[in-house]
Amino acid sequence: MGFALTFFARRLGQGVLIVLLVxxxxxxxxxxxxxxxxRIILGPMATDEVLEQTARDMGLRDPIPLQYMRYLGxxxxxxxxxxFIKAKGGGSMGGGRDEARGERARVLDLVAETLPLTLxxxxxxxxxxxxxxxxxxxxxxLMAGRWPDKLALYxxxxxxxxxxxxxxxxxxxxxxxKLGWIPSIGYQxxxxxxxxxxxxAIEMSPLFIRSLSVSIADTMxxxxxxxxxxxxxSPRRIFSHHVLRNAAVPVLNLFGVQIGALLGGVLVVEYxxxxxxxxxxxVQAVLQRDFPVIQGIAIISTSIFVVINILVDFVSAQIDPRxxx
Amino acid sequence: xxxRLLTVEGLSVDLVRDGGLVPVLRDVSLALEGRQVLGIVGxxxxxxxxxxxxxxxxxxxxxxxxxxVVRFRGQDLLAMxxxxxxxxxxxxxGYIGADPGSSFDPTLxxxxxxxxxxxxxxxxxxxxxxxxxxLDLLDRVHIPSxxxxxxxxxxQYSGGMLQRAMIVDALASDPAFLVCDNITQPLDVTVAxxxxxxxxxxxxxxxxxxxxxSTSLPVVCDIADELVVLSRGEIVERSTPARLLEAPAHPYSxxxxxxxxxxxxxxxxxVPAEASPRVILxxxxxxxxxxxxxxxxxxxxxxVKAVRGVSFAVHGGENLGLxxxxxxxxxxxxxxxxxxxxxxxxxxxxxxxxxxGMSAQQLLAMRKGFQLLLQDPFxxxxxxxxxxxxxxxxxxxxxxxxxxxxxxxxxxVMAEVGLKEDDRERLPIGMSAGQRQRVNIARALxxxxxxxxxxxxxxALDPMEQARLLDLFERLQARHGFTYLFxxxxxxxxxxxxxxxxxxxxxxxxxxxDTRSVFFEPTHPYTRALLSAVPTLEEKPFKAADCLLEGEPxxxxxxxxxxxxxxxxxxxxxxxRVEEPPLVDLGxxxxxxxxxxxxxxxxxx
Numbered sequence: 050m051g052f053a054l055t056f057f058a059r060r061l062g063q064g065v066l067i068v069l070l071v072x073x074x075x076x077x078x079x080x081x082x083x084x085x086x087x088r089i090i091l092g093p094m095a096t097d098e099v100l101e102q103t104a105r106d107m108g109l110r111d112p113i114p115l116q117y118m119r120y121l122g123x124x125x126x127x128x129x130x131x132x133f134i135k136a137k138g139g140g141s142m143g144g145g146r147d148e149a150r151g152e153r154a155r156v157l158d159l160v161a162e163t164l165p166l167t168l169x170x171x172x173x174x175x176x177x178x179x180x181x182x183x184x185x186x187x188x189x190x191l192m193a194g195r196w197p198d199k200l201a202l203y204x205x206x207x208x209x210x211x212x213x214x215x216x217x218x219x220x221x222x223x224x225x226x227k228l229g230w231i232p233s234i235g236y237q238x239x240x241x242x243x244x245x246x247x248x249x250a251i252e253m254s255p256l257f258i259r260s261l262s263v264s265i266a267d268t269m270x271x272x273x274x275x276x277x278x279x280x281x282x283s284p285r286r287i288f289s290h291h292v293l294r295n296a297a298v299p300v301l302n303l304f305g306v307q308i309g310a311l312l313g314g315v316l317v318v319e320y321x322x323x324x325x326x327x328x329x330x331x332v333q334a335v336l337q338r339d340f341p342v343i344q345g346i347a348i349i350s351t352s353i354f355v356v357i358n359i360l361v362d363f364v365s366a367q368i369d370p371r372x373x374x
Numbered sequence: 375x376x377x378r379l380l381t382v383e384g385l386s387v388d389l390v391r392d393g394g395l396v397p398v399l400r401d402v403s404l405a406l407e408g409r410q411v412l413g414i415v416g417x418x419x420x421x422x423x424x425x426x427x428x429x430x431x432x433x434x435x436x437x438x439x440x441x442x443v444v445r446f447r448g449q450d451l452l453a454m455x456x457x458x459x460x461x462x463x464x465x466x467x468g469y470i471g472a473d474p475g476s477s478f479d480p481t482l483x484x485x486x487x488x489x490x491x492x493x494x495x496x497x498x499x500x501x502x503x504x505x506x507x508x509l510d511l512l513d514r515v516h517i518p519s520x521x522x523x524x525x526x527x528x529x530q531y532s533g534g535m536l537q538r539a540m541i542v543d544a545l546a547s548d549p550a551f552l553v554c555d556n557i558t559q560p561l562d563v564t565v566a567x568x569x570x571x572x573x574x575x576x577x578x579x580x581x582x583x584x585x586x587x588s589t590s591l592p593v594v595c596d597i598a599d600e601l602v603v604l605s606r607g608e609i610v611e612r613s614t615p616a617r618l619l620e621a622p623a624h625p626y627s628x629x630x631x632x633x634x635x636x637x638x639x640x641x642x643x644x645v646p647a648e649a650s651p652r653v654i655l656x657x658x659x660x661x662x663x664x665x666x667x668x669x670x671x672x673x674x675x676x677x678v679k680a681v682r683g684v685s686f687a688v689h690g691g692e693n694l695g696l697x698x699x700x701x702x703x704x705x706x707x708x709x710x711x712x713x714x715x716x717x718x719x720x721x722x723x724x725x726x727x728x729x730x731g732m733s734a735q736q737l738l739a740m741r742k743g744f745q746l747l748l749q750d751p752f753x754x755x756x757x758x759x760x761x762x763x764x765x766x767x768x769x770x771x772x773x774x775x776x777x778x779x780x781x782x783x784x785x786x787v788m789a790e791v792g793l794k795e796d797d798r799e800r801l802p803i804g805m806s807a808g809q810r811q812r813v814n815i816a817r818a819l820x821x822x823x824x825x826x827x828x829x830x831x832x833x834a835l836d837p838m839e840q841a842r843l844l845d846l847f848e849r850l851q852a853r854h855g856f857t858y859l860f861x862x863x864x865x866x867x868x869x870x871x872x873x874x875x876x877x878x879x880x881x882x883x884x885x886x887x888d889t890r891s892v893f894f895e896p897t898h899p900y901t902r903a904l905l906s907a908v909p910t911l912e913e914k915p916f917k918a919a920d921c922l923l924e925g926e927p928x929x930x931x932x933x934x935x936x937x938x939x940x941x942x943x944x945x946x947x948x949x950x951r952v953e954e955p956p957l958v959d960l961g962x963x964x965x966x967x968x969x970x971x972x973x974x975x976x977x978x979x
Contacts, residue, residue: 272471273476276477278432280543281461281491282490290490291479294482295479295481370529371529
């Protein structure tokens with residue numbers, strides 16, 4: 050298992066570097082753009098002296114690299130800081146200067162509350178994507194040029210032309226409000242994740258349908274597939290043991306890249322459905338300039354992206370030993 | 375009457391195209407007994423591969439078997455239900471194809487795939503027994519350390535090894551009937567010779583009838599008991615090898631025999647038109663090593679030693695041949711010579727000037743006098759440009775001419791290489807390989823170069839077209855005084871046109887001499903091995919059995935100590951495995967890198 054060990058050591062090293070770069074970029078950008086966090090915390094009524102005092106107390110007037118190093122030191126201890134805005138109970142508390150800082154919500158707690166909900170949503174979305182893309186893509190690839198191939202093409206053209214926010218609103222209106230079949234808007238149980246997940250799946254599936262049908266059609270044209278029939282392997286075995294295996298690598302790589310799109314899709318969809326997940330937290334944090342929350346979110350979502358891509362590359366290398374990393 | 379192993383009666387196969395039928399095979403009849411080897415010889419496009427596949431009951435869209443039967447032990451293979459045919463195909467019938475590199479699933483270990491096949495067709499063999507059988511067979515086809523190789527992936531095998539693995543795959547289920555479809559074609563000559571030796575060895579203890587199909591008449595004659603000649607989908611002659619060579623009845627067979635290269639026989643050796651002492655290209659101790667990541671070690675790298683200290687000089691007006699098998703570094707060398715890549719060490723001088731010291735402008739001017747023609751005529755031309763514009767582009771890049779003058783020169787040069795006036799507006803698509811190669815020649819020629827480097831330029835062409843282009847090269851040389859550097863694996867072609875030959879093995883020149891010496895008095899054992907392996911119809915002065923040992927050429931990543939040919943050399947001495955022999959002057963313009971030449975060296979000195 051020497052390969053696995055060196056692979057993970059090297060790739061995790063690179064991953065840490067990527068996370069540091071991304072988080073520093075976001076950290077620095079937040080401090081360059083207009084909008085003083087101290088003003089946001091204290092509200093419009095605070096005097097300039099109090100404002101300066103608070104800012105200096107919070108270290109907001111130090112050079113950015115110094116602030117970043119200090120922040121990293123805290124993160125290393127597991128402390129992602131506290132929200133500027135959100136209270137422990139969940140409500141917003143910006144603008145009031147009397148509340149004690151200790152009552153503000155810790156970033157880690159906010160993430161811990163919302164991330165599981167989003168993972169559930171993303172997982173469900175992936176299941177839906179697979180349910181849509183696998184049959185269409187595989188049939189299209191195996192019967193290239195015939196009607197399943199055309200069906201796959203038309204279906205993905207339609208899906209790709211549906212704007213996600215439009216579909217989300219229509220579904221919420223028709224399925225939830227009018228027909229009352231599936232609940233949505235807000236969150237009480239897993240049923241509330243179905244419609245948002247479906248919207249994300251419709252958005253993601255066209256790419257997977259195309260990638261699957263193209264890579265399966267390519268694999269079917271390989272001489273070894275034809276020869277396998279002359280060698281006496283049954284068509285079913287050739288498909289399940291060889292064609293799927295060879296076609297899987299490009300699809301897996303697409304999956305790794307699409308994780309980013311998935312996180313982006315979650316953002317919009319959660320906002321529309323008011324689904325209290327990571328995406329909604331992000332939107333709120335950005336709108337309210339809640340720096341510690343944005344930074345925490347950046348580090349965590351970059352890490353998710355990096356880790357999933359490392360796993361994708363590892364699985365690809367396990368499937369196809371010719372792949373070098 | 376006992377049943378024949380295989381009979382083919384009146385088989386016709388057609389290609390369905392645009393609703394019509396194009397005949398591929400016409401009225402082919404064959405018969406094969408057990409333990410017999412039936413040879414089928416035919417050129418590319420004669421329908422060989424279609425026939426080979428039809429023999430195992432494999433006629434798939436867009437082909438249809440419109441008439442005739444293929445009977446294996448009395449059962450019609452073409453009319454059988456698919457499931458029964460599948461079982462029969464894997465077990466009683468074995469098929470070995472021409473393309474070992476893409477015959478296995480690249481993502482699974484070779485051994486496991488062969489076991490998978492055995493188990494798919496032989497329910498009576500369990501997994502343990504199947505694995506043992508495959509290991510035994512891998513041993514039997516001389517794959518070294520079979521147990522380790524069993525778990526390796528196809529890309530870790532060389533071409534020759536994969537062909538051996540394909541043989542194991544076909545033999546693993548004890549077939550009664552074996553089809554070998556052009557199995558030596560993609561292999562290097564020495565590796566092909568080793569595969570043929572293996573096949574001879576196996577046939578004596580195999581209880582199977584073999585159909586051996588090849589484009590190469592000498593190879594078929596070497597192994598077949600009887601043979602048929604296939605031309606344009608029809609059998610034009612049935613004979614035995616001896617009878618065919620002595621008295622070919624059909625004009626096509628006569629032509630086929632006449633077209634085989636003669637190396638040691640009568641045709642005169644090429645004489646340099648005007649051997650000038652002027653050195654055009656001087657290559658001095660050039661080295662190139664590629665560094666590739668080693669995935670088994672942390673941050674590890676491996677060094678691929680592609681070219682290891684090569685020196686030679688090309689004189690004005692001569693034809694120098696650079697021959698060697700795949701992996702010997704000849705393509706890397708051609709990239710270095712044309713300065714597509716820079717050597718790690720050593721100097722390359724063009725007309726006395728060191729290329730390394732040239733400015734970008736000088737380099738452009740130098741490239742004008744120095745043109746490279748590559749093997750693949752298809753990817754060398756911009757597909758969306760009419761060929762007249764492609765040809766003109768060479769002049770535009772080098773600049774300094776008006777539109778009229780360029781058009782005039784394009785017309786002249788296209789006429790010179792044998793392209794028609796109205797070809798100027800054509801796109802490369804739809805042109806034959808030979809025509810495209812002419813366009814490439816025109817693109818080089820229009821710059822009036824002094825030196826043309828031909829890197830396997832003719833390898834992708836059929837023999838007829840090859841001969842025509844060689845004539846063209848000769849004419850151009852007579853008219854313009856070109857110097858050619860032929861880089862090729864084709865010894866017969868090099869024998870025809872080159873005045874001096876350098877033989878390369880694993881990144882080094884092992885022998886360099888005039889053509890006569892190389893072919894008649896080779897001084898390096900590798901040259902002898904190479905010559906012994908060339909398939910020819912004539913009696914050879916060197917026998918493969920005496921000149922070449924079993925074994926694979928070593929990998930350029932992991933070169934052994936001492937002489938790199940020692941492992942396959944029948945004359946290897948203890949010294950050869952320790953010390954690498956240098957290229958030494960034997961006198962008379964002959965150079966050789968072998969310890970066997972030691973006494974001669976001292977005599978010459």
